[in-house]
Structures are given as C-alpha cells and as structure tokens.
Amino acid sequence: MTIDKNKRTLTSSGFHVSQDAPVNTDNPIPTPEAEAPDVLRVAYMEIQVTDLAASREFYVDVLGLHVTHEDDQEIYLRSAEEFIHHNLVLKQGDIAAVGAFSYRVRSPEDVDKAEAFYKELGCRVERRKDGFVRGIGDSVRVEDPLGFPYEFFYDVDHVERLAWRYDLHIPGELVRLDHFNQVTPDVPRAARYMQDLGFRITEEISDSDGTVYAAWMRRKPTVHDTAMTGGNGPRMHHVAFATHEKHNILAICDKLGALRRSDAIERGPGRHGVSNAFYLYLRDPDGHRVEIYTQDYWTGDPDNPVVSWDVHDNQRRDWWGNPVVPSWYTEASLVLDLDGKPQEVVERTDESEMEVTIGADGFSYTRADDDKDMPDWKKGEFKLGNQL
Amino acid sequence: MTIDKNKRTLTSSGFHVSQDAPVNTDNPIPTPEAEAPDVLRVAYMEIQVTDLAASREFYVDVLGLHVTHEDDQEIYLRSAEEFIHHNLVLKQGDIAAVGAFSYRVRSPEDVDKAEAFYKELGCRVERRKDGFVRGIGDSVRVEDPLGFPYEFFYDVDHVERLAWRYDLHIPGELVRLDHFNQVTPDVPRAARYMQDLGFRITEEISDSDGTVYAAWMRRKPTVHDTAMTGGNGPRMHHVAFATHEKHNILAICDKLGALRRSDAIERGPGRHGVSNAFYLYLRDPDGHRVEIYTQDYWTGDPDNPVVSWDVHDNQRRDWWGNPVVPSWYTEASLVLDLDGKPQEVVERTDESEMEVTIGADGFSYTRADDDKDMPDWKKGEFKLGNQL
C-alpha cells in the first residue's frame, strides 16, 4: 500500500506519480544567480478589450464579478472572497490582448528580488513605485524570457471581502482567482525557467518519447498558479476563477442559455483528469478564454507527488472522456510587450497534443490495455475533422 | 404580462407556447370507440441483454439500482423511492432488444380497458392473469400500432421504499423511473395515437413547414412518461431514471471515469432546452441507452401550456448549445414482438433533425434574429463530419 518515493509508480487511477517531474530541456534558459522573489500567488490579470461596454456586460452582468473601480477606459474587478483591490483589469484598447500576468510577492523586498532576477536574465524590466494600475503600489513589470508580460508587487489597497455578503451573490458566484494558463512552444524550457522562479510542478502530460505537452506549476498549495501549454506562443490560453461548488458552474451555463449567449460556452462543463477539478471554458466578447474551476487538491507539501499523464489517455483532459474541441487547442490571446505592442508568436516545433491524440496518426484510449474499444461517440469529432 | 391562451405566443426564452400542440396527421391511426385505460405512470422496462453478468455490473455495481430479485436468467431492479416490485427487468437473451414498455394503470378494470382498446385497434394482444414477469399480476401485453411491445397492469407486489435508507445510497443514487423514449418514423401519427390513449403533449420540436421531429407526452404530471423521436423505428431510444440533484448525475460520470468506463458516456451531462431538465446519456454494455435526468416541471394542469421549439434553435436539445453527437440521433435498440422476435425497422421519410440542423444544408442559431455568429466551437463536429 505504501508508495516507493524513489520510483515512478502507476496508480490505480491510471496515471503515474513520482517525486520529480520528467522535465528535461537541452535548451535551458540560464538560471540566474540572483535569488528568486517569494511569489505568494496569482493576483490579477490585465486584459485589453476592444469594446469595454461589451466586456463589462460579460464580466459584471453575466459572471457577477464585483466592481472595485471603473471609468470609461478601464474597469477593476474582484471575486467575492478577495480582499486586495482587484483580480482582473479590463482596459479599452485597439486589439484584444493581455497586458499583464500579475503575481503578489511576500514582501516589498521581493519586488527588488524580482527586478534583479529578470535583469540578470537580460529581460526588459520596468519598475514603477506608484504601480502600473490603480490600487497597487511599487511594482515591476518584465518581458520574461518566454515573451510574457509578468508583474510582481506587494503593496496593494485592501477592500472589503464580500465572502459573507450572500445578499450580493449570484447562483454562479466566482469566489477566487485561481490560475493563469500560458501557451508556449517549448514546455520543458518554460517549466525549467519557472522552477528557477520558485514554482513547483504538480502535474504534466507527456508521452513515452519524452515529449511534454503541458505542465502545471504552483506557488500557493493548489494544483497551479499557472500552467504551460504547448503551442504557438507566447499567448494566453486562459485565466481561471473558482466557485465553491459544481452547481455554481452549471448555473453559469444555465444563465448563458437564458441570455441566448450559449455560444460563449466553448468546452465543458466537465471534470478534468489533470487537477481533478470540475471545469468550464468560456470565451469573452473578444475571444479571451475564461475558465471556471472548482475543487482541486492540496499540493503544499514539499514532497507532493507529481502526477504524470500519458498524452494518449483519453481521460487526461476530461475524466469523462468527452472530446476537447479543436479551438481549445488552437486559439489563444496575444500578449503585449511593455510598450503595449503584441509579442510575435513563435510556432511550436514539438509534437502537437491535438495531432497525436485525434489526428490521422493519433490515438487515445480509455483503458490502457485496450485501445480498440472506444465507441464512435468517444472517438469524436477530431478524427472526422482531421480528414477534411 | 398575461398570455392570450388562444394564441401561439413567443416567450422571452425563445420558444412558443400554445394550448394545442401542432400535431396534424393525414395518416391517422383510427381512434377506438373503446375507452382508453387510465394510465397512472411509466412503471418499468424489460430489456433483453446478451451478457447478464455484464449488465448486472452496469446497473447494480455502477448505477446502484437495488435488486428485488435475481437468478441466472433475469434480474429485477428498482430505484430508491420505488415501492412496486421493479422498474427494470434484465433478461438474458441472444440479442439486445426491448421486451416491454410497461405502464401501471389506475385499477384492475383498466387492464380490461387496455385489452379492449388494442383489440379494437386490431393489434395482437396477450392477457396473462399471473403476469409476464415476477412481482406483477394480471397484465396485458400488446404489439401496438407503432410496433412497440406495450404492457398495462395494476396488480403488483409491494416492496420496501428505500427513500429513507441513506446508508444504502451512493453519490449518484437513482430515485425514480422517469420516462421512456421511442423512435418512430412518423411522429404526428404516433402522437395522435398516444393522445387517443389518454396522453397529453407537453413539448415538441417542429419547423415552419410543419414537420414534427419529436414530441413529449405525459400521464403523470411531469414533462413525459414517454416521448416520440422521429427516426427509423420502432426502436427504443432510451429509458430514463431520475436523481434528486444535479451533482448526483455528475457523480455518475466521475465514477465511470474512476472505473475507466468513461466510454459509457455518450452525451452530456447538460441542460435540456426541452423539459428544462438536467441530463446525461449513457450506453449500457449492449448499447441500450439510459438517461439520467433531474428537475423538469409540473405539467398536471389541463391547460398546461404546450412548448414548441424551432428545430433550428441550437438550445432546444442542449440549453448550453453543446452539440448532439450523431450516434444519439442514429442509434437505438430493437424492440421485440410478443414472440420475442425483433420488430422490423421502417425508415423515416420525413426530414431528419440531424440533417436539417447539422448537415450541409442545415443550420442552427443561438439567437433567432442572428444566425451567422455562431462560433466554430458551436458549429460543431457535424458540419465537419457531414463533409466526409
């Protein structure tokens, strides 16, 4: 019954666990000598939208995020249990893109550490004592080695936590910002850099050839603060908010139906294999992807087992084996540099998860020892689609 | 705010309501002069399975139905709130097929009425004072005008209702048999006959040309005891059990994943437009389709508004606009005649719902006034598939 920590162990659930994630890269970003900042948690995302009123309708009227501040150029939103100023900033702009992936660090000194860390990496770095957005003080923003606009701050205004304000809650109440998800061409390279930044890998999808398709990594003791998804990048795959219960997520779907906006539902609801969380993917009016997520597990122990999924396991991305729509694999949001220009997107050269699982040469199994019995309804649209 | 009962009214939810369902047939089954039996409710289905042990594992070990009686040839199962002997009979046989759609009537005399009703229709009728299966007394079985094996009975053994036995309940506990669903080529013809049998239509899917694709009809005051789905028939589309809450349905999916049987999930979970119920479709080891269903609405008033859905409304079958897999439209179970031989399947000649909504010439809309903006992920696999 006891698991040998020194080995890679096949669990009764069909995935492997081990102490170390199989993340090896022959193209590493150099590890800085500077100490990494102590990142507390994912704090907020800044997204640029092309129609602020339409975005407000989506995030406030439909999803029920709470407005901390708004004017005709930007809207600051937070989830019900948040006590810092915001978890999402919407900014009016010319194109749809992401302005910042922002993390809170443990102390003011950690902002200095972040600055030094990225300077040593040769990244473009900008420090603003008064912050880049409202409600937040001394901050540093960088164009990180993968091309993403990362921000680190400690100083922030406090606002009232609305956790007890059930009179303001809606059936699909969002209670926390949970994580980001980033698209990048070379997942092991990205994961190694994130480990240098102090993140720990909790789960990953790979194959027997050693190709890594995606990796999840955390600072707070949940499955992730961010994940790296293999694909053309740098792009933002999604930003995720948590609800308390699964019915809250279903309520969001029901409400979108009632508003005749069901076409905002891209994928799900379903149960993830990776993370064991219940999920839903939406697309906002600009196509930015938002996940609604609940009930992953504690990962805070230093020897937390790393979960490895076989890319051909048909339950890895949906525990119920429901197909992933192609758009979920291929579409993502541009990210901005520190001048507000879109970063150039570089193509992935490794194998594509979509191709190896649903393409003409791809395959997926429900049971590891028996890959031939998947019924047509599970073989899915992709093999069909692939033949177009 | 008041609705004019004499008109067909477009609701704010996108469907129409009216007092009478638009079910007109130029090929009616004659209405008998004999009085129809007073049908109480859907009572049980008898299905023939090719591997009784495999079926037992599915219905008992996975779905948790409670065994009233079993031997090596048949298994009698009931849901947690049932007090009559069974809701499902599994019989070992050579082919997968349905032996009986059984209804309970209000009194012993109603069995006589059923016998007379079908004799007048010229149907093959068999009466057995000791019943066709265990636990049930005086019964009549018929090959109805549509080719389905229908049964009517009043006399039945009582067993303990396990509603309060929470120590025996599983996370996905099934509490009631809810309805049948039948595939038949000519829906208006079938619906008119069912009206003669005393059923009332609650909802239907049709188009502006007058083609009816499906109709739901009830005796008990829920959305249905059975539905008629247009297609090659007579075949059994599904049998449905109810849970109390939506999380019970999600728990069934989670358990199937844990058992590495996720390929039993054919469609869903989701929210129906028709019926407003939360649903999931499974396939048993023989391919018989089982729906898990919860939370439709009261329909027991004689002037209950009939709901009409446009076949092109993409939220009619799934309120969230998630695509219906093709197998759900095309696959169904054979039904047996009173000798236990499969009934011949007749092809539908009316328009196919699948073709008009997802074929090359088909279309579906999210918003009635705006059918061009459905994103690719909602246009679905079918248009792709159609081009193969």
Add this chain to the structure above:
Amino acid sequence: MTIDKNKRTLTSSGFHVSQDAPVNTDNPIPTPEAEAPDVLRVAYMEIQVTDLAASREFYVDVLGLHVTHEDDQEIYLRSAEEFIHHNLVLKQGDIAAVGAFSYRVRSPEDVDKAEAFYKELGCRVERRKDGFVRGIGDSVRVEDPLGFPYEFFYDVDHVERLAWRYDLHIPGELVRLDHFNQVTPDVPRAARYMQDLGFRITEEISDSDGTVYAAWMRRKPTVHDTAMTGGNGPRMHHVAFATHEKHNILAICDKLGALRRSDAIERGPGRHGVSNAFYLYLRDPDGHRVEIYTQDYWTGDPDNPVVSWDVHDNQRRDWWGNPVVPSWYTEASLVLDLDGKPQEVVERTDESEMEVTIGADGFSYTRADDDKDMPDWKKGEFKLGNQL
C-alpha cells in the same frame, strides 16, 4: 422482501406502512351526498399583512418571488415555474391573518361541485363569477367545517413560466408552491372530512393509544397539498414553497444572515422524517410561517403505502433528531371568515405533541428498543433548560 399489503408493517427505517391510515373519529363531519370537486392542486394563499412594504421586502427582495401585479394595497407573487397568475397574494390589512387557502380544480364544473358540496355541509358559501382576486375568474369561497377559508377555482390567467429564465434566478430560487399546513384541534375529524373532499392520507403521526397528532394529505402526487397539525385552531401553520436543490435552501439562510435578518429563521434547515423532504421554516414580518421544502417522493399510486410515525420517534419531525423549537408547536396565524373577521380559535383537547415528547412526562427515542441512551444534546433544550 415483499410487503404484505393487508398488514401494518414495520420498515427498516423505523416507521410502519399500511394501506389505510389509522384515522378514526367518533365525531365525524357528515359526508355530503354531493360529489366532491376534482381538486388538482394547491394553487395560492391569500395572506393579510400589516405592513405591505415590509412584506414586499421579505417575499420579493429576500425570497425572490416574482411580481405578477402590485399596487399600494396588494401584491401578486408567483414562483419560477408557475404559469398561473399567482401563488401568493399579500393584502394590506389591520391584522395578520390568512384570507384564503385556494385550490385549483380540474374544470369549470368542479367549481359548481365545490359550491354544492359545501352548501350541503351547511357552510357559508360565496360564489363570484369574476373572482375574489385579480387573475382568477369564477370562484367559490367557503368557511369550511373546520373554520378555514377555502377557495376553489378553475379559470385563471396565464403568465410566462420563468423556469428557463436563469438570468432572473437567485441562489435560493423558489420554483413551486408545494403545500399548506393547517392547525386544527381534532386531527381525525379533520382528516375524515378531507378524505370526503377527495384527499388521500400519505403520512401521519400517532401514538399507541390512538391519538393522532398530525396527518398529511394530497391531491397532486406528492406527500401533500395540505396537512392537519393538531393544536388550537383554526389557524394557518405554514405555507410551503419548493426549491430544486438543498443548497438553494441553505442559500436563503446565508442571505438572511448577510442581511442581519437571521432571526427570521425559526427552525431548520433539516431533513424531515415525515415526507423525507429537506426543509426550513421562516417567519415573515407579521409572523406568518413559510416553509422552504424540497425532494419528497411520488405518492400518486392508489395503493401508495401510508407511513405512520410513532410520536415518540425523535426522528419523525427531524430525521437528524434536532429539536423542534416550542414556538413551532404553539404559534400560528389567525384565519379570516368571509367577512374578513378572524375566526375564533378553539383549544385542542387531545394530547399535545410537544407535551408528550418534550414535557416533564414526555419522552422521545432515537432507537425504538433503547430510549435511555439519548445524549443530553438530543434530549433537547427544554428538559435541559429547566435545570439551569
């Protein structure tokens, strides 16, 4: 495993089932020769309130009932799945009291039958072709033999069913009117009269001496349309609305806490023994009691087993054995006669359920064979309080 219908059977859940409820009265109300009306279901309650604005805040702002019509003297409210004009009428008045317990009958002719039925009983009867309230046509109101203002109608305006309008739903959405509960001194006498009116008993609480403390009776196939609770009467004990799920009921509690109105929660939430439903009791600003209720069971078969609870079974009113607060037993609303004057309240002379279970001479058990082991926290506040 089969239950002998001719016997009274002790179930594994601790209560008995039988075909006939043990309701015997030596003081019966004469059975009319006139045929009883065919009552469909509980339709609405009219309550008089002393501060219409305060009541509106409670029923609309807190509980989220939907307004069909309102002016400065009355408010018409309905639940989310209702298609008739209203389920609750609030009328401004000088005292808090109930103006009508209103049932819908199956046809216009059933209103005539109701009129004849009560005239034969010698009751005061008033017929109004244009109805007593908005939205409802031809109606008859009576002062029934127990002193309650009963109404029967068929003709009613239709309004839009808001079942699919999830954009309007709140976390504690009320979806149906479920039942009334009436306080009357002599339960068997009341139950016998209700049987004459066509109601069927589904459950009851009694003791080995034959005293009946309460009885539940139904027309629609749920546990009840109304119940008779033994006590000083005629008074209205509560009116009950249904939610879909248990979390909806918890959400109402959470919201009341957030509004600092938790003192509106009188009892619960909890699981009933009787009915097996999940429940909560609130008190409106005038003290009218409202139950929120979900998930009882199908009772529509003519041979539905009657459930008999021992009054000393501590799980009969709360399956979890949590104590019933004294106010729940003793407090109730006055009812009005057809002139709008309060009916005189007559004292119960039979044993009091509160006294026999929690008074100095009362006792309750968790396990029938072992009544001494109930811990202090379950013996209840009353015995304990005495010793402070």
Add this chain to the structure above:
Amino acid sequence: MTIDKNKRTLTSSGFHVSQDAPVNTDNPIPTPEAEAPDVLRVAYMEIQVTDLAASREFYVDVLGLHVTHEDDQEIYLRSAEEFIHHNLVLKQGDIAAVGAFSYRVRSPEDVDKAEAFYKELGCRVERRKDGFVRGIGDSVRVEDPLGFPYEFFYDVDHVERLAWRYDLHIPGELVRLDHFNQVTPDVPRAARYMQDLGFRITEEISDSDGTVYAAWMRRKPTVHDTAMTGGNGPRMHHVAFATHEKHNILAICDKLGALRRSDAIERGPGRHGVSNAFYLYLRDPDGHRVEIYTQDYWTGDPDNPVVSWDVHDNQRRDWWGNPVVPSWYTEASLVLDLDGKPQEVVERTDESEMEVTIGADGFSYTRADDDKDMPDWKKGEFKLGNQL
C-alpha cells in the same frame, strides 16, 4: 471603498477587520530564542478509544475514512485526498483521550528546531527516530506549555491519493483533515505562544472589555490549523475533516438518521460566522467531537485582515443565528501526557462565552443597533427553558 489598514474597520457584514488581532496577555509564556520550526500543516490526530470496534464502525463504516492499516489495537485512517500515511490514529485504551496533535514540518531539520524550541521552553520533550506511530519516521513529541501533547515530523510514508477513485467515494466523502480545536483557560496566553510557534491569527471572538473567548490561527493558508477555545483545559474540543460540498455534509446527517444514530449529531449543520464555513459537529462513540467542515477562505497573504467578532453577535458562531447547545461549550476530551496519563484540567477564570451570551445576565443581538427584537425562537433554548 478602500479599507485603511491602520484602523480597525467595521465591515458591512457586522464584524471588524484589522491588521493585528487584539491579543494581549499579562501572563505570557516566554518567547524562546530558538527559531520556531516551519510548520506546514495539521497532519493527524491520535485518539485513544475505549472500544476499537465501535470506533471503527463510526469512522470507517459511517464516515467512510479509508483504512491504511489496522490490527486489533490500532487503526490508521486517511481522507480521500491525502497522500501521507494517515490523518487519524485510533488506539484502544482504557479511557477516551487524545494522544497527539500532530503537525507536519517542512524539512527534517525542522524537527530539530521543534525539539530545541520546546526544550528552551522547559517542556518535556521526547524524540524518536522511528516515530511514535506507524508510517511516520523521525518525530518529536512534547507536552507543550498549555499541557497539550504536540507532535512534529517530516518523514512519512506515502500512500495512494484516492481523489480520483470516485468508485470508492460515499455521499459524505471526507477529503482532507482541516484543523484541530483546543480548549484552554487563557486564550490570549495560548494565542501568544502559538504566534511564537509561527502561527498567525485569522479570526477571534472578544468583547469590549478585552476578554478574548476564542482565537483561530493558521499555518496553511486557510482559516486555521488549530483554534484556541476558552474553557477548562487542556482539553481537545474537536478535530475537523473537510468535504467538497455542503450536500456531502447533509448526506452524513441523512445517513446517521438512516442508521438510527442521529444522536451522534450534536450541533448543526449550519454556517459559521467565524470562518464562513459550512459545518456539522458529531460525537464519536467515546464522545470525541468531530467537525465536518467546508468552504472557508484563502488567508495566505501576510497582511490578511484579522476578523474580530463581538461575543454578543448572535451570528458569530452560527451565521443563521441558530443556538449553540450547551454541551458544545462545556464538553471536551481529555488529553494525555507523554506517559499516557490524562493531563489535569485547569478551570477557566475569564468570562464564559456561554454565560455572557445565554446566561441570566447574558445577551446576544442579531443587529448591532437593535438587541431587543430577537424573537423567542432565537433568544435560545436556554432562557426559554428556564421559564418552563
């Protein structure tokens, strides 16, 4: 809208928030110069039980904890999402008592730090390289300054996480160990010592005279790893396990009812004011109290606002204002010293929360500005009971 961190701020929910908890003691335990160990989280409790078979039935058959190991003297149990060897150890013994409150530390070196920390405090300390129980290696146990048997360890066997094994889950599945709760006479003294040990206060209950009735403190970023409840001590108030959703907790109540063990339910279910979590308190066969708990909030930021509740706020312990039963305030489990002898219980001399809120001179309010309008059913059983 922004909260001034330098002030104590009254929130719209009725409690205050501030940066520092008002914990002042004039009788402090000296702060050691030795560095505190880095405590990761609450890991397991060891309890002594007088009938191991009865305890097994409660924790395994009823609550569904998973057995890692068992023999005729002890049983090792874990929750569904745990990957370390156990969260609960049951040991057969002569009296009911608690053998250890065990915390996991971040590294092997932290065990050394714990040893030094308590040695400097003059506590009795015992170090065992092979652990005190199965599955755990190098550990230190101490009799801490408050008299509690605390344990610290890093080395532990790994077992399979059953998070994905939904086939093994029951309706009331326990997924994590959440926290301990300890009874101690002097809460500020205890809280100060725990701060020295590296714990942070998240919430507290106090009054305007400065009396502190209880304090919650955490290492992991939830509301607590342990709490200090004012009363005669050292005693163990409860150990708490988490479920995913609220219905899981209701299912435990339903199951206890079905087993005719509802007298194991002491208090709840309900919503806490403190922590905002949904809760239930059970008593095991020896009277050890177990809480089932779900959905508190993130507290991991260093400037997480401390929540202060007025002891007279009737929603502090139950957000719905439901009364706390006296046994919950007065009863608790003995704790053992390192020889397995019960620690002597010292009486609390500060004000009693029960007395100031529900005694003859006590009072509680629903609305801070209006304490006279609490209805009888909320004034509580105690005052009422007195008058019987």
